[in-house]
Amino acid sequence: MAGLIIGLSGRRGVGKSRVADHLVAHHGFRRIHPFQGGKAACVGYFTHIGATPDEAARMVNGDLKDLPCPLLPESQTPRYFMERLGQFMGVQMGPDWTIGQEIRLALERDPDARVIAESIVYEVDVIRRMGGVIVEITRDGSTLTGLETDKATALIRPDLRFENNGDSLARLGAEVDQLLERVLGHLEPDPEPEPC
16 A cells, blocks of 8 residues: 555553644644544444433543543443443454554545554554554653553554653654654665675
8 A cells, every 4th residue: 555654552641642743734644543433433322322412522532531421331431431342343343443444544535645543552463564654652651541452552562662751842843753754764675685
């Protein structure tokens, strides 16, 4: 496949979204999320069980995601439901159903697209099979929270690592520019040895 695919992994709060924001704003990347189709399904489910469309959107992507919800059994949080649906889709069904579909859609729209997928958990093999690179974002002081996805994230072996310990967006931008050069270098084939 043509295009450039980068998958970002890392613990919560390390700045994956900031790195993706810079690549989108300054390098023409298209952002995709492995669970985008699952999120659309969650909005439909939450609406089905009684949430308004606005509430359902906030349960999936906003301020209601981590709050106990009386519409869910035992007043579980929407994140609890989404974590389990994401694990089902990404593990039991397989990542071809999640990130594979998102990459396919992005490249059908633009075969030369630069694609950035943040929050990679179960999708590493599909991204690599499609010619992509896995970059782990790290930050001093980040910790695991004990969620299933955090445990799975800790097992990922990235192609490249990026330390996000800067204190300014300008510095982050310059460092992400350098990261992109490293990614492009990682993807270049080894030069052919010169004949004797």
